[in-house]
Amino acid sequence: MEKFDEACSVKSVKKSFGRTVAVNDVTLSIHHGEIFALVGPNGAGKTTLIKLILGMLKPDHGKILVLDASIPKERGKILQKLGYLPQERALYESLTVRENLWFFGKIKGMEKRYLKERMQELIEQLELTDHENKLVMHCSGGIQQRTALAAAVIHEPNFLILDEPTVGLDPLLRVEFWEYFHDLQKKKEVTVLLTTHYLQEAEEADRVCLMQDGKILVIDTPQGLKKSHVEDNMEQAFIKALQSIQGGENHD
Numbered sequence: 185m186e187k188f189d190e191a192c193s194v195k196s197v198k199k200s201f202g203r204t205v206a207v208n209d210v211t212l213s214i215h216h217g218e219i220f221a222l223v224g225p226n227g228a229g230k231t232t233l234i235k236l237i238l239g240m241l242k243p244d245h246g247k248i249l250v251l252d253a254s255i256p257k258e259r260g261k262i263l264q265k266l267g268y269l270p271q272e273r274a275l276y277e278s279l280t281v282r283e284n285l286w287f288f289g290k291i292k293g294m295e296k297r298y299l300k301e302r303m304q305e306l307i308e309q310l311e312l313t314d315h316e317n318k319l320v321m322h323c324s325g326g327i328q329q330r331t332a333l334a335a336a337v338i339h340e341p342n343f344l345i346l347d348e349p350t351v352g353l354d355p356l357l358r359v360e361f362w363e364y365f366h367d368l369q370k371k372k373e374v375t376v377l378l379t380t381h382y383l384q385e386a387e388e389a390d391r392v393c394l395m396q397d398g399k400i401l402v403i404d405t406p407q408g409l410k411k412s413h414v415e416d417n418m419e420q421a422f423i424k425a426l427q428s429i430q431g432g433e434n435h436d
Contacts, residue, residue: 190215190249191217191218191250191375192214192237192250192377193212193249194247196210196211196246196247197243197246197247198210198246199232199236199241207236207243210233210399210400214375216373217375218376218391220378220389220392220393221391222379223379223383224395228397229399231347237250238250238255238259239255239259250262250266251266251342264341266342268336268344269336269344269347269349271351273329273332275331275332277321278319278320279320280317280320281307281312281316281318281323284335285303285307285334285335286299289338293339294338306334309364310330310334310364311330311360312327325352326353326357333364343375344374346376348379348381349380350380350382365388383417383418386406391403391405392406392409394425396426406418413425
């Protein structure tokens, strides 16, 4: 798999919708092969930042590089290297699980023989064997999300971007998803960027970016974040980080 020193670089990026500032002067970098979690409540700016990185939105100002390509200008150069799982499942309910994977693989330009092999591999890895010939509309939410994840990685992307991939899933399935993310990271050196509002879940990431009101509060490892705020869980560390920022603003 092709390697890049930085999978993603965001510098002084701002995005507004009318008078609402969704992303406010954000600067961050995501290293090749790491799992990087954007964490924060609804409305923190996580999804908007994801869409800016994907080139689905154009920043008001600032610079974004993804796999050495300027975004959104050079987005077309790297689309085949990106995998994306949006919050809303982009599946065709009137197709079977297998037919959905075939469809998304063909969209990515995959050769027929390789696509068949890859589909079978993912069906087994993500435990879809008993459901592959079911219409998606007749599958449970968990099976639909497994299928959506398989569709996002069907072409073996360098950089996988996941927006709330485990929301609504039961705790056991969330654990299984994280095991799969770590497997991608360790065996194939895939870079993973994901958003979550499950603070304890974010401890599985290599680094965590805490966001609030479109701004970055802090970027650190989960261990470093808890240590710097003298807490043993992410939720309390997040609260202290927010209080620290607000306290500094009030002092100024």
